Amino acid sequence: MGCAQRHADRGGCRGGCGELSRNVRIRPYRAGDLEAVTALWHTCGLVVPYNDPKQDIAFCRESAHGEVFVGEDKQGRVIATAMAGHDGHRGWLYYVAVAPRLRKDGLGRLIVHHAEAWLKGLGVRKVQLLVRPTNLAAATFYERLGYERSPVAVLQRWLTPPKA
Numbered sequence: 001m002g003c004a005q006r007h008a009d010r011g012g013c014r015g016g017c018g019e020l021s022r023n024v025r026i027r028p029y030r031a032g033d034l035e036a037v038t039a040l041w042h043t044c045g046l047v048v049p050y051n052d053p054k055q056d057i058a059f060c061r062e063s064a065h066g067e068v069f070v071g072e073d074k075q076g077r078v079i080a081t082a083m084a085g086h087d088g089h090r091g092w093l094y095y096v097a098v099a100p101r102l103r104k105d106g107l108g109r110l111i112v113h114h115a116e117a118w119l120k121g122l123g124v125r126k127v128q129l130l131v132r133p134t135n136l137a138a139a140t141f142y143e144r145l146g147y148e149r150s151p152v153a154v155l156q157r158w159l160t161p162p163k164a
């Protein structure tokens with residue numbers, strides 16, 4: 001059975017047959033996306049008490065080196081996201097998310113590749129990301145995309161501690 005047939009119930013193929021990119025548009029975040037994007041992040045378990053998604057989006061977009069990419073379907077529904085940016089040295093990815101009903105069909109790969117291409121266009125040579133130790137599935141996903149585990153310890157300190 002071909003991809004288009006397999007995915008007919010979803011309004012078209014989202015697999016690796018080339019139709020995925022025709023059914024999904026990836027664009028920069030725009031005003032009006034907040035509700036749909038934060039709803040997706042909540043659904044995907046990406047919202048933690050010490051991060052405010054609204055602030056995270058605003059802070060990223062205020063930066064000249066950051067962007068939130070949004071994948072939308074033909075109906076304009078937000079179905080994927082990736083936040084990308086660089087700190088003057090390395091590129092970073094955050095908030096990579098795909099709507100649960102559309103997973104394992106290449107959409108995560110598509111939006112990560114889009115973010116990587118954007119970073120590369122800014123001169124970034126290496127991209128990194130953080131995966132919580134409980135999120136083994138995400139680590140496997142990134143490994144499938146060619147990411148390698150890095151033998152480094154990440155140390156951190158709050159400059160403005162989160163409110164209790």
Ligand SMILES: CC(C)(COP(=O)(O)OP(=O)(O)OC[C@H]1O[C@@H](n2cnc3c(N)ncnc32)[C@H](O)[C@@H]1OP(=O)(O)O)[C@@H](O)C(=O)NCCC(=O)NCCS
Pocket residue numbers: 044045046095096097098099102103104105106107108109110130131132135137138140141142144145
């Ligand atoms: C992780 C996530 C973005 C993957 O999105 P996706 O659209 O399902 O990913 P893709 O279909 O593009 O998968 C790419 C590859 O990763 C593999 N993969 C994806 N999810 C996987 C999982 N849960 N376990 C094992 N492998 C997985 C796919 O099988 C595919 O492998 P292939 O190279 O054989 O084709 C999605 O599951 C998600 O939104 N998870 C919740 C949010 C999250 O944890 N984000 C990461 C934060 S660090």
